[in-house]
Amino acid sequence: MDHYDFREAEPRWRKVWEERGTFRAVEARDRPKAYVLEMFPYPSGRIHMGHVRNYAMGDLVARYKRARGFNVLHPMGWDAFGLPAENAAMEQGVHPREWTLENIATMRRQLMSMGLSLDWSREITTCLPDYYRHQQKLFLDFLEAGLVDRRETWVNWDPVDLTVLANEQVIEGRGWRSGAPVEKRRLNQWVLRITAYADELTDALAGLERWPEKVRVMQTNWIGRSEGLKMLFEIAGMDRRLEVFTTRHDTIFGASFMALSPEHPLSAELADESPGLARFIEECRRTGTGEEAIERAEKKGFDTGLKVIHPFDGRELPVFVANFVLMDYGSGAIFGCPAHDQRDLEFANAYDLDVIPVVVPHGREPAGFAVTSEAFRGDGRLANSDFLDGLPVEEAKEAVASRMEADGTGKRTVNYRLRDWGVSRQRYWGCPIPVIHCAACGIVPVPEGDLPVRLPDDVDLERPGNPLDHHPRWKHAACPRCGAGALRDTDTLDTFVDSSWYFLRFCSPAAGEPVTREAIDYWMPVDQYIGGIEHAVLHLLYSRFFTRALRRCGYLDFDEPFSGLFTQGMVGHETYRLADGRYLEPKDVDKGGDGVIRAIASGEAVAVGRSEKMSKSRKNVVDPETIIRDFGADTARWFMLSDSPPDRGLEWTDSGIAGAHRFVQRVARLIVEAAGGLPPPGTPVPAASGPALLLRQTVHRTIDGITGDIERFHFNRAVARIHELANAIAEFETGTPGGLGVLREALEALVCLIGPMMPHLGEEMWRTLGHDTLLADTPWPEAERALALADTVTIPVQVNGRLRARLDMPRDAANDNVEAAALSEENVRRAIGERPVRKVIVVPNRIVNIVV
């Protein structure tokens, strides 16, 4: 019989927390705060196991901080704009808003069933005018501050979703949602000037000590700062110069050609006169940055017939248009130095251009050094390079830069891979851009008093293209400046804008302005942010930029929104496939005891695949609602924390969840069976000796260990320690004097320690132990130092590094005593034999090693 009926107890405790407003966050200037935040979900329909793991971890941290005396802010909201709502609208005939709000209702109910310590009074939903009106205000502020530009740029065009994508949303040449190969188009759109902060965003990463190194590296690489030289080449017979960016100006004497991007303005100009070049450019555009082009990596070019003049030796170098030169980076033109750049070498070999080695590896003679199929990219000394001969690479760079800066043909420059953030999306379900285009006045911001610019409800999503643009009336508006008829901007903002400041809005979710200073000053920055690694660049970089942009607009005065970041691993499950490759759901697979796995329906053999991220297409999804219904929220949460380190993947297993459930019942049984005989709560713990003292030591060591584990995000180790404590309690004989008092201490510690992980069970057991307070209001237990350190230690004794005996010694015994005890062990003496002892190493309380 179960000792604990979670079906009855879990909802009951959630009601108590709700009625008492236990988790309502109220600013209290005299108390230290802790802002704990998990990345808010997109309301796709139902929560999945990834959410459960994310929120189980976040809630553990929030409840732990609360128990440690912090004033905790732990809010929840919905990242509610986005394309899936429009797709659902088309497939199911529902309005995107209805679809979204219904999903939110479902997912809110599901999250509530987890028993999270959330302040639901601060809930925000980005698709509601309450939220996006403030976002529109921020956009206008950015516009005024010069942080927004309208530009015609080459954009990534998703031909399936019919919208522009940010660079960050293009993965391997394909749209991050549609998976369709992305095309290049030139389009007028709004960009946020994130590049203005490229340096700051890179440099400040060093100060984010509580961020995973991996994420910092990824952001550094994404921003891609590189220091080099911008140089100008004269074009022979033309009164213009060609600008090139390079980081290898030391190799300038090795230059044997120039190459322009097919998208370079000069390429287009020359193509007007040359049908052959026009055809070549068209060919490049079609293969574009797509993956085929990269895979083949074949270097192709078109000789324009132009020549540039080498700035130092006056040679004439041919100018090509080449498929491997990117318009996006630097100036869209390069000088080719085949001997020291692999791509240039391949190109030179294909078009029979000179390969002039100018950097000779250390220890080699210039005379005997040639480059044929592999470019030399390492360090060395310059050769064949006039005034640079003999210099090491770095000094040669300096010399070239100084000389070119002096005569005005070059300038030291920093280049970034990062592009400005294009935020215009030709979609309906997003935040309208609060701008009016007037034929007479140009671009006119919507006056603040007219905000929000609301999305119209009646919209035709069936028609391909931009829904707001197609709307019969919505875009027509009077120009706020001259009153004449004008047009609203019919694009909406990238949904990543919505998530770039929501954490600020949580501080004062009902305020009449976007954010309020007092609330932000108290709560921000987020002390612990928790979410998936997939946002390592996108969301986290945008949010860091937004915080700086808000600083410039005077809304706040700090730079970094998240002082601590933790990225949790995904939840996976094995996959099951038939011979023909079709996937089967776990419930359609029979894992018979004989080790052979079959499809239940047909009896066919099933191949078991490794654990992969849960997804509908792989049919390896386990629905959290079912699990919570059958096993309870605490069991689900406990399992999410048990099996793997939090930053690694967790494999879902049926036996794992069953084991977690067994442990819930075991804890309940332990406490229910003991509770009747215990001294009342508040009774001082009696002086203990023997087994009772050992139990006390275990209790205090466990408290100490788990506290450290939680602080360091080692939740799986905390779980293991709780198991050990439960085992120690189960083995404890209460018959010894004072035993029951010690048992009470141990059980109370157990309950307090499981509280942040299994909060319903925790409350129920706290009550069972006779308390009429809430566990959620109970302080975290303190480990008594004297007890946490055992008074005897087991010291292994090695002979020549091999374990031969163990000694039980008093803690901090004198080295001489330990050595004597070790040498008198029979097994040790046998191992030493007749050989003389050469050396004895005693590490206090740790080990003895005898060297013979």
Next chain:
RNA sequence: GCGGACGUGGCGGAACCGGUAGACGCAGCGGACUUAAAAUCCGUUUCCCGCAAGGGAGUAGGGGUUCGACUCCCCUCGUCCGCACCA
């Protein structure tokens, strides 16, 4: 190609700063309770030799530093992740 992480029993994993490798859980095996099953409890479980005491091997593979290496260094292999023609 570049950058990063990792490789430990049948499985997930533990081992903190270089000091008892395999904590804890899962699965397995043996037993108790039961008419039976479930649940629960007890024992056992890295491999090899041995009745045992004990001995030998062992943290992907090879080498090195050290009294002592899962941990540090070098090389090789493998897996995963990120970026990818970035001049």
